[in-house]
Amino acid sequence: MILSPEDEAILAGGEGETRARMMEILFALGKVYGAERLIPIASAQVSGASYKTIGRWGLDWIQHLDAKVSVPTVLNPVGMDRLKWRDMGISPEFAKNQEDVLEAYRKLGVIMECTCTPYYLYITRYGEHLAWSESSAVAYANSVIGARTNREGGPGALAAAIIGKTPEYGLHLVKARVPQVVIRVGGGTRMHDPAHFGALGYRAGTLVGNRIPIFEGIRPGRDHLKALGAAMAASGAVALFHVKDITPDSRIFSYSTEGLEVISVEFDEIETCMKKVPVDAVALGCPQCSPEELTRIAELLEGKAVRIPVFIFTSRDVAARHPREVAAIEASGARVYADTCMVVSPAMERIGTIMVNSGKAFAYVPDMCGAGVRLGTTEECIDVATQQRDAVA
Numbered sequence: 242m243i244l245s246p247e248d249e250a251i252l253a254g255g256e257g258e259t260r261a262r263m264m265e266i267l268f269a270l271g272k273v274y275g276a277e278r279l280i281p282i283a284s285a286q287v288s289g290a291s292y293k294t295i296g297r298w299g300l301d302w303i304q305h306l307d308a309k310v311s312v313p314t315v316l317n318p319v320g321m322d323r324l325k326w327r328d329m330g331i332s333p334e335f336a337k338n339q340e341d342v343l344e345a346y347r348k349l350g351v352i353m354e355c356t357c358t359p360y361y362l363y364i365t366r367y368g369e370h371l372a373w374s375e376s377s378a379v380a381y382a383n384s385v386i387g388a389r390t391n392r393e394g395g396p397g398a399l400a401a402a403i404i405g406k407t408p409e410y411g412l413h414l415v416k417a418r419v420p421q422v423v424i425r426v427g428g429g430t431r432m433h434d435p436a437h438f439g440a441l442g443y444r445a446g447t448l449v450g451n452r453i454p455i456f457e458g459i460r461p462g463r464d465h466l467k468a469l470g471a472a473m474a475a476s477g478a479v480a481l482f483h484v485k486d487i488t489p490d491s492r493i494f495s496y497s498t499e500g501l502e503v504i505s506v507e508f509d510e511i512e513t514c515m516k517k518v519p520v521d522a523v524a525l526g527c528p529q530c531s532p533e534e535l536t537r538i539a540e541l542l543e544g545k546a547v548r549i550p551v552f553i554f555t556s557r558d559v560a561a562r563h564p565r566e567v568a569a570i571e572a573s574g575a576r577v578y579a580d581t582c583m584v585v586s587p588a589m590e591r592i593g594t595i596m597v598n599s600g601k602a603f604a605y606v607p608d609m610c611g612a613g614v615r616l617g618t619t620e621e622c623i624d625v626a627t628q629q630r631d632a633v634a
């Protein structure tokens with residue numbers, strides 16, 4: 242990999258110890274993956290922010306860094322709502338450690354937004370290069386926006402944020418973005434809820450692994466695409482997908498799918514994920530809710546009271562811009578939390594079985610929260626929570 246004279250000067254320590262170490266990380270990544278150069282990035286999103294996942298060692302590492310980020314940078318969801326952590330049952334000790342992690346990032350110039358949906362916070366454009374970490378955000382950026390990012394580890398994303406560049410390899414290169422397998426969906430017109438696309442993504446991820454799929458036979462909206470990509474990134478390792486005639490790369494490049502393996506998936510087959518089992522709580526917002534999803538949940542809860550705990554997760558920015566929707570949801574007894582999510586917060590570990598409308602949560606909740614999980618449409622989740630349908634079904 243060839244470094245520019247400015248990059249060489251940073252590597253030699255001319256701009257301080259931390260920037261030199263960060264350049265070392267980028268240089269090492271570039272060499273491993275065969276990059277020829279570093280390219281500028283428009284923004285970064287850094288994982289490794291929840292104290293639940295990084296612990297004391299991670300906190301110490303971030304605290305010893307001494308530099309500022311060079312591009313707009315946000316964090317992944319952390320282990321608690323920064324304002325309502327007591328309400329979530331978070332211990333003061335965990336809250337203190339979590340705040341220490343955030344303070345360490347704040348000193349680096351990171352924006353204090355803890356979100357897996359940074360695309361609602363700042364405008365991200367087609368063709369922009371990014372260094373994002375969280376798998377669903379990466380899938381959305383690459384597939385729905387047509388921006389370009391590899392799935393960065395926490396240190397790689399932070400190094401890119403501080404230097405303002407990333408090695409040019411993988412999904413930054415157009416030639417690496419072509420479809421590798423076709424998924425033909427039968428009965429796709431019956432799919433209308435994020436849960437259907439989450440279930441499809443969950444199934445597809447297990448079938449394609451880390452290959453780039455192109456879907457045929459579905460007409461998803463943006464929130465559906467978000468659910469599809471999040472689930473595929475969880476059950477497989479998909480960082481980019483295309484949907485014929487819908488996603489930007491599939492419209493702009495004339496890909497040939499001739500000769501590619503074709504996998505057929507039927508709606509009835511994916512619906513088998515949605516088994517009815519008794520639940521103790523409902524959690525929605527994985528990935529964190531969009532404004533439209535908050536509005537829909539508020540509408541579904543209007544005039545109703547929840548009978549079991551209901552947790553709705555969104556970003557602080559989206560919550561702050563939609564106070565009426567948040568108030569309407571909370572009037573039912575459901576709680577809206579920001580900065581965190583059902584998977585990274587220790588608050589969800591005390592629940593027996595959680596009902597979700599997300600294929601990603603369906604994949605992660607059992608291992609990450611030690612809880613049982615049930616997948617249902619948003620409407621079914623609200624019906625169960627308000628016992629319009631039998632929670633024990």
Ligand code: F3S
Binds near residue numbers: 528554601
């Ligand atoms: Fe986001 Fe947490 Fe789901 S980070 S994608 S809400 S597991």
